[in-house]
Amino acid sequence: MSEEILINVSPVETRVALVENGVAQELYIERSQHKGYVGNIYKGKVVRVLPGMQAAFVDIGLARTGFIHAAELVPEMDEQGESGRRSETPDIRSLVREGESIVVQVSKDPIGTKGARLTTHLSLSARFLVYMPGSPHIGISSRIEDDAERERLRTLLDEVQSREGIEGGFILRTVAEGAEQDALQADILFLQKHWQKLRAVLADAPTPSVIHTDMPLFLRVLRDLARAPIEKIRVDSRQTWHQMRDFAAGYSPQLVDLIECYTGERPLLDLYGVEDEIARALDPRVALKSNGYLVIEQTEAMTTIDVNTGAFVGRRNLEETIFKTNMEAASAIARQLRLRNLGGIIILDFIDMRDPEHERQVLRTLEKALEKDHAKTRITGVSELGLVEMTRKRTRESLGQMLCEPCPLCTGRGQIKSAETICYEIFREILREARAYDNEKFLVLAAQVVVDRLLDEEAAYVADLEAFIGRTIEFQVEQLFTPEQYDIVLV
Numbered sequence: 001m002s003e004e005i006l007i008n009v010s011p012v013e014t015r016v017a018l019v020e021n022g023v024a025q026e027l028y029i030e031r032s033q034h035k036g037y038v039g040n041i042y043k044g045k046v047v048r049v050l051p052g053m054q055a056a057f058v059d060i061g062l063a064r065t066g067f068i069h070a071a072e073l074v075p076e077m078d079e080q081g082e083s084g085r086r087s088e089t090p091d092i093r094s095l096v097r098e099g100e101s102i103v104v105q106v107s108k109d110p111i112g113t114k115g116a117r118l119t120t121h122l123s124l125s126a127r128f129l130v131y132m133p134g135s136p137h138i139g140i141s142s143r144i145e146d147d148a149e150r151e152r153l154r155t156l157l158d159e160v161q162s163r164e165g166i167e168g169g170f171i172l173r174t175v176a177e178g179a180e181q182d183a184l185q186a187d188i189l190f191l192q193k194h195w196q197k198l199r200a201v202l203a204d205a206p207t208p209s210v211i212h213t214d215m216p217l218f219l220r221v222l223r224d225l226a227r228a229p230i231e232k233i234r235v236d237s238r239q240t241w242h243q244m245r246d247f248a249a250g251y252s253p254q255l256v257d258l259i260e261c262y263t264g265e266r267p268l269l270d271l272y273g274v275e276d277e278i279a280r281a282l283d284p285r286v287a288l289k290s291n292g293y294l295v296i297e298q299t300e301a302m303t304t305i306d307v308n309t310g311a312f313v314g315r316r317n318l319e320e321t322i323f324k325t326n327m328e329a330a331s332a333i334a335r336q337l338r339l340r341n342l343g344g345i346i347i348l349d350f351i352d353m354r355d356p357e358h359e360r361q362v363l364r365t366l367e368k369a370l371e372k373d374h375a376k377t378r379i380t381g382v383s384e385l386g387l388v389e390m391t392r393k394r395t396r397e398s399l400g401q402m403l404c405e406p407c408p409l410c411t412g413r414g415q416i417k418s419a420e421t422i423c424y425e426i427f428r429e430i431l432r433e434a435r436a437y438d439n440e441k442f443l444v445l446a447a448q449v450v451v452d453r454l455l456d457e458e459a460a461y462v463a464d465l466e467a468f469i470g471r472t473i474e475f476q477v478e479q480l481f482t483p484e485q486y487d488i489v490l491v
Contacts, residue, residue, distance in 0.1 A: 003230050007218050008269050009237035014217045017274045018225060024277040026338045026374070029402055030217035037062070037106040037116055038395050039125070039214035041198065043205045044118075046100045054092045057115070058104060061208040064115035068104060070095060072119040075134060101207045109396045112300060124191050124212075127223055127252050128176040128184055129157075131191035135169035143174040153179070160185045166192050175227045219247055225374075226255050233259045236268040281340050281399055288332055292325040296336060298400060302345035305333055309351065322351045323358045330362050334369030343375065343394025352386045363388070409482050417484050419453045422446070426454070427465060429488055434469040439490040441472035446486040451475045 002022070008015045011032070018026040030036060042060035049056045054070040070092040096102060108117035124131045138157065140150050153172050160181065161170070166188060176184070198212055205211055214220065218240055226233060233255070235241050241261040248255040262268050269275050280286070286294040291311040297304050307329040309321060333348060348366075353359050359382050366388070370377050376393040383389065406412035417425075430442055444454070454462060454475055466473050478487070 005221060005225060005230060005233045006268055006272055006274065007221065007233070007235040007237075007240070008267070009218065009235065009240045015269065016217060016221055016225075017269060017272070017277075019272055019274070020372075022272065024272070024274045024339065025335060025372070027274075027278065027281070027341070027399060028217060028221075029399075036109050036214075036396055038109055039106065039212075040210060041103065041105045041122060041212035042066075042208060042210050043202060044102055044104050044208045046096050046098055046102055049092055049096060049098055051091065051093055054089065056092060056096050058102060058118055059208050060104065060106075060116070060118070061210065062110065062116060064110055066104065066106070066116040066118040067114070068118040068120070072107075072121060103202060103211070108394065111394070111397050111401065123171075124194055125173075125223065126187040126191050128173055128179050129187045129191065130171040130173060131188075131195065132169040132171070133167075133195050136167075137169035137171075139169075139171040141172060141174040141176070144172070144177045146177075149177060153177075153184075156181045156184055157188075160188055164188065164192070168195075218244060222248055222252065222255060226252070226258070230258065234262045234268060235259065236262045238263075277339065278399070278403075281336070282404060286332060286336060288325070288328050290325060290328055292328065294329060294332060294336065296340070296342075298340075298342060298398060302347060303342045304347045304349065305336075306349045307351050319354060319358070322353055323355070323362075326350045326353065326358070326362045327365055330366040331369045334366060334373065337370075337377075337392055338373055338375075340399045341375075341394075341396065342398055343392045346390050346392060348388040348390065350382075350386070350388060409484070416482075419449045419483065420457075422450050422484060422486060423453055423458050426450075426486055426488065427461070430465065430469070430473065433488060433490065434471065437490055439471065441474060441491045443489040443491050444473065444475045444486065445478040445481065445489065446475070447481045447483045448477050448479070449483055450486065451477050 002020070004019045006017045006019060008017075013029060013031040016028040017024045044058040044060040044066065047057050047059045047065055056068050056073075057065040058068055060066050070089045073092070073095040074089060102120065103122070104118040104120055105122050106116045107119045110116050120134070121132065122134060124133075138154065140153060144150055144153070153176055157170060157172065160166075164185070170188070201211055215223065218235065221233070222244060233244070235244060238261055241259060244259050245256055248259060264271065267275070269278075284296050286296060288294065288310075293308050293310045295306040295308065297306075307326060309325050329350065336342070337346070350362060353362070363379065363381065367379060370379070373392070375395075377390060379388065379390040381388070407414075410416045426444055426446070430444075433442070444451075446454070462473055474491075478485075481487075
């Protein structure tokens with residue numbers, strides 16, 4: 001499988017596309033005015049403690065206060081009892097108090113009306129390792145499946161950590177598979193020195209203030225995404241190309257030759273069709289090759305994905321048609337989750353299947369397709385209602401949330417009141433005002449579509465209403481009004 005990373009850099013934003021076999025699979029966007037905060041470390045101030053929610057709000061200098069749960073305040077070494085089970089979380093009031101300074105790290109970006117999600121379980125990332133200075137835990141990425149390799153890495157890490165006398169915990173990342181001891185030692189020493197610098201800064205830092213910010217997106221790509229089988233990393237900015245090569249030379253020398261500066265006349269993302277993919281990823285409807293389609297609806301509570309056969313009629317029988325549509329949809333859903341960065345609770349409504357073996361194969365196809373996903377996912381079986389429930393870890397805004405804003409006409413509802421409904425609201429308002437005021441006539445200001453209906457389909461009722469209230473009703477088109485807006489002027 002051919003995999004490439006495309007990086008488009010401009011003064012206002014950086015866009016990254018992970019492309020497999022010429023098709024975009026993941027998109028990352030970072031804007032200079034709205035950079036992500038995940039991984040940043042802050043010295044914050046507790047502004048409110050909520051015992052009923054076992055949580056607190058912390059001012060870290062952002063527009064909205066951050067949110068931290070009591071479980072994220074308990075030292076990680078104290079979270080496990082001798083039996084290995086998670087002990088009960090103490091009362092939040094015994095852990096923090098209002099006005100107290102606290103060092104926290106952002107684990108989830110602000111999304112919608114919610115502030116950033118915070119934790120005191122600090123971590124610093126390098127190429128092969130994640131360092132956790134406040135935890136004794138040693139972990140290995142679940143994507144490294146070979147038991148012998150897992151044991152080799154654990155042994156190497158223990159040797160280096162003991163020899164250097166370094167306290168704290170580490171997580172070996174997926175890219176550490178096959179790494180030698182020297183590479184792990186270099187990462188460990190780098191992270192330890194970085195942590196010592198941060199501790200020195202913390203002592204004199206004001207509250208609130210930022211202590212550590214994560215690298216820019218184009219460098220995080222080298223750290224987090226540049227792993228086998230990536231064949232090329234193309235970037236369309238020569239300045240950024242130099243920065244990436246310099247960083248890779250000291251961080252991961254094997255990547256230097258993969259980084260290529262694109263100088264073609266045609267825009268890089270346009271050349272690979274990524275611009276079209278971005279436009280399609282904002283559409284709730286996704287066409288399948290079989291002529292079936294998906295309908296993806298994202299709300300604050302959850303995301304729902306409905307599978308439909310559409311114009312696909314199959315060749316043999318209904319069950320076979322449904323099975324083929326669901327199989328194709330399973331792969332398409334996995335790609336759309338990555339492409340749109342949909343997270344949280346996700347409900348998949350596959351077409352009902354009678355054969356349990358078909359259900360098993362569809363679920364297996366979905367699980368297999370999600371193995372490439374960098375975000376953690378969890379899938380349940382098919383419920384009694386024929387739905388598949390799953391979760392996908394959400395740390396940043398979805399593509400739609402980042403690129404779009406609520407419609408000014410419907411304010412995010414996805415639909416507006418019909419002209420007929422607005423006409424009837426106007427009639428009710430005229431009746432209320434006719435009882436309250438002694439005026440000569442009413443002037444109704446409304447959008448063109450509403451006035452047209454009042455003068456046509458509703459003309460008979462308007463005449464009856466004038467006779468009933470004994471006053472004249474006139475209409476005037478207001479070009480700046482939306483279909484739902486109207487005003488009634490007493491004349």
